[in-house]
Amino acid sequence: MTDNGSAKQVIIKPDADTLASYVATRFVNRIVKRVAEGKRMHVCLTGGTMGGAVLRTAARDERVGQIDWSLVHFWFGDERFVARDSDDRNEKQAREAFLDHLDIPAENIHTVASSDDGLDLDAAAIAYADELAQFAPSDRSETGPWPSFDICFLGVGPDAHIASLFPDRPEISVTDRATVPVRNSPKPPSDRVSLTRPVINSSKRVWMVVAGADKAAALGLALAGASYQSVPAAGAKGRRRTAFFVDEVAADQVPPQLIDREY
Template sequence: MTNERRVLVHADKQTLAGAVAARFITKTVDILDEQDAATVVLTGGTVGTSVLEAIRESPARDMVDWSRVHFWWGDERWVPKDDPERNERQARDALLDHIAVPAENIHPFAASDEGIDLQAAAARYSEEIAEAAPFGQPLPRFDITFLGVGADGHIASLFPANPSTSEDGANVLAVTNSPKPPPERLSLTRPVINSSERVWLVLAGPDKASALGLALAGASRDEVPVAGIKGRRRTVFFVDREAAAEVPENLIAPSY
């Protein structure tokens, strides 16, 4: 098993979203040729949502047997179920409500209006993750985990210089002091994210260039959380030219 870290640069945000969508469809078909099901972890944000929209609009979309794909989330804002800021709501609008994926294959975090508190919601999601794991394993096999990256280098809801970023004894965190609104969130921990077979980080814009450059230069994972992310097989940074401004030329892959 190889473990590769690559940077793939695309001309602009639109090209980036289309390219990631095409690779996702191809890779998911390959995964389903090799195993009974595929498990995908979704992210939120503008670029993450654009990728899902590009998957929805792709003429190759229905090459995927969506009945055999399970969807989870890397993090979620602690807001009501139908709040437009909720990552689940954005993913459903962009893709999930437009494909033939069974309801039981969609695994969202609880919402703030579902009658439980934040800590209980974290415990519930952790239990659901454990229940989905193969016999004798602590976690499911996450085949592809999508992540966005903040200008400060945060991923999921793991923020710089926050003790929760170093949490390694739990699967899910109840975040109560996010520096970005809303302050309350739910997030997978770094060890769970790093258990993924493939981590695909998708980022665009000049404000992301510094965080990406620091991550690839070996910055502290506590100060730049994205620096501590690495999938079991591959870690791929899909970026546009503006985000790649501080990436050394030797780290940019000509193809993948």
Template sequence: MTNERRVLVHPDKVSLAGSVAARFITKMLDLLDAQPVVHVVLTGGSMGAAVLEAVAASPARMSIDWTRVHFWWGDERWVPARDTERNDEQSRVALLDDLDLPEGNLHPFPTSDSGLTLDEAAVDYAAELADHGVDGMPHPIFDITFLGVGPDGHIASLFPHRSGIQVTDRTVIVVRDSPKPPPERLSLTRPVINASQRVWLVLAGADKASALGLALAGASRDEVPVAGIKGRRRTVFFVDQDAAAEVPESLIARDY
């Protein structure tokens, strides 16, 4: 089993989104040829949506049996259902609503208007993860986990200098003091993310260059949370030219 980190650089955001979408479709076809069900973790943000929009625009997406794909999310804002700030709503608009998926294939975090408290919502999502756990693990083995990276190096809702990145005894945490609004959120923990077969980090813009450079240089995960993320088989940073400004030439891959 390989365990690699690669940085793939693209000229701009448009080509970045298109390339990741094409690789995603190809990998999904490979995975579905080899196993009955695939589990994917989605992310929000502009690049997360751009990748899904590029998938939606590709005729090749029709080759995928989406009824065998389960979608999860790495984190979520504690706001009402269908709120445009929710990551799951952005994913639905970009792609998922067009796929005619069985409702049981979608696993969004609970919403603030669900009748649950924030703490109850974390327990609820942990239970849903456990319902799909395999090999004695309290969660699925995600085949592909998409992550964005903030300018401060945060991933999901695991932020620098906060305790979330250090949690190892839970699958889901509550965040009440997010430095990025809104303050209340739910997030998968680092061990769950790192149990993924493949982690695909998609980031663009000069404001991400420092965090990426620090992560690849071996910064502390407490200082730069993305530094503590690594998939079981492979970790790929899909970046545009601006975000790659501080990546050593030796770490840039020439092919996938």
């Protein structure tokens, strides 16, 4: 299969560890290239087992210490509205795995307010949208009041949710704002803040990293063109590239014609 703009690519690796290493190398490659050109870069991170594994592996790349991190900004696709020091925070996982190992200005790490910051859930979502708007490009022909992420990482749940956009819930259909508060999430913790689909889909590259046999059905539906309302992962796409990086057991239901050997 050849690259065709935002056409979906599926890259399969034998196991989760090999997959994390492969994605981490390409992640650092992209940062090195962008920074070498003197360009600012926005990256959207995800939580979950594979999100953490990719970041921990990237942190061990010897090139990390040579990058000018002042040009790189990190964001989060969603966040659990819990205390700042909670292990449930995607921010905490990302800091421990990767961000705390970087010589990066503190203001380049953009986080969602926590439940102990003095804001309620709705105000936290609005505050995050306001911060995104501060980095919106002057030309918004392909985006809205938010930055266009060079890479947007996403995990995919067994129910095919992405970020905190769950199947058959109203948040997946929101298109008039950058963020949404999520209450009574099907997956605990119950309160969350999530980016909306327009923000995700204005990214240049969407990278979904998926491992485990429990993800096979969701991946198959996402690639089969299912409705994004019921299969949110089916509605995620980058403007330039959309890639599913998967291990062999997760790829059980992937049609052979969709498989790429390399990214």
